[in-house]
Amino acid sequence: MNLAKKSATACLLAIATHLCSAQTPTTPAQISAAQKSTAATPTLPASPFNRTTVLLDPAHGGSDSGSRISDSILEKDITLALAFKLRSLLAARGFTVVMTRDSDAATQADTPNPLTLDDRAGIANRAHPAACLLLHATAAGNGVHIYRSELEPIPNEVNGTSWLTAQAAWVTQSEKLQKLLGQALTRARVPLVLSRASVRPVDSLTCPALVVELAPKGSDSSSLTNESYQQHVAGAIAAALVFWQNQAQPPVRLAPLPTTPTPKKGVQP
């Protein structure tokens, strides 16, 4: 559609095809979780979810900088800063916030098993959150871009739900959450793009899940690091999640579990 959207989508598609896949060391507890995830193939957990739990995934980290906004501004730092603001606001409202990382992986270079995208999904799914927000940032466009999975909703009793399409059972809820966040940001006068993009690992998430991409305020890309701007956006999102915690619904019947990632072609299991 517009340049901003194309550019943002290109960035997200790059992520979807692993061109900027995250390899992110984390806190010891998270590393432990990651090791568990990589030691065994990811499995889809049984729900239900916790209404007061929110999962935040500050995308990128460490050697994976994400988009280079400018010489001194990296996407990985903006996503983490936004996550901290959201975590603080949500904790003050009684939420339990689980983050896939809470530092720049570069400070933990000796981490043996940096997080993969599947690890991030594993952390999210084990938390059974009422909402999963995958945070990204871009210099293109302005305001906030919110993407939900491109998967089509499936009846929950359908056989064969796989790791790579687990979100299909939840995408109806993701769409409702997308509209709710969109309404809150519109009320806060934040320019908005609502769209669909299967940004990994969103399709593997067993929760209402969205990609929230922060774009500049106006045309100045340096505004991405503006504390008050980040706080304003975070405040609108947190307010929406307060409403969401009473509206979220799990799939009526979950698909048969567990399932595992689809083996690569030519590779014997």
Ligand SMILES: [Zn+2]
């Ligand atoms: Zn990104």
